[in-house]
Amino acid sequence: MPDQQRPPGARHAIELVTAWLDSPTGPPDLLLDCLRSHLDERSSPDALAGAMELISGLTYLSGSLLVMLELETDVAASEILRRIALEYAQD
Numbered sequence: 197m198p199d200q201q202r203p204p205g206a207r208h209a210i211e212l213v214t215a216w217l218d219s220p221t222g223p224p225d226l227l228l229d230c231l232r233s234h235l236d237e238r239s240s241p242d243a244l245a246g247a248m249e250l251i252s253g254l255t256y257l258s259g260s261l262l263v264m265l266e267l268e269t270d271v272a273a274s275e276i277l278r279r280i281a282l283e284y285a286q287d
Contacts, residue, residue, distance in 0.1 A: 205253025208234045212250070213257065 215230035231250075238246040266273040 203249070203252040203256050205249035205251070206256050207253070208250050209253030209257040212254070 212227065212230050212234070215226040216224070218226045234250060235243055235246050262273045262276060265271075265276055269276070
């Protein structure tokens, strides 16, 4: 999604998901270290702002991946998201 301005947390979101990919079903040590590192970069009063920045980045990253999948599969992003929601509804 190069035509949109990336939120400040996008880079941290990519780092966090990259850490998760290291062990998606195993112990989340690297993921937790990455998350702590991002949040520890800020002082206590700014911790909430850091968390919000990361959430914004994760939302941007998720949307970007959804649009890329839409372009690759020719299935509307809303339909892809609906299918994912149905998977979770069955749990």
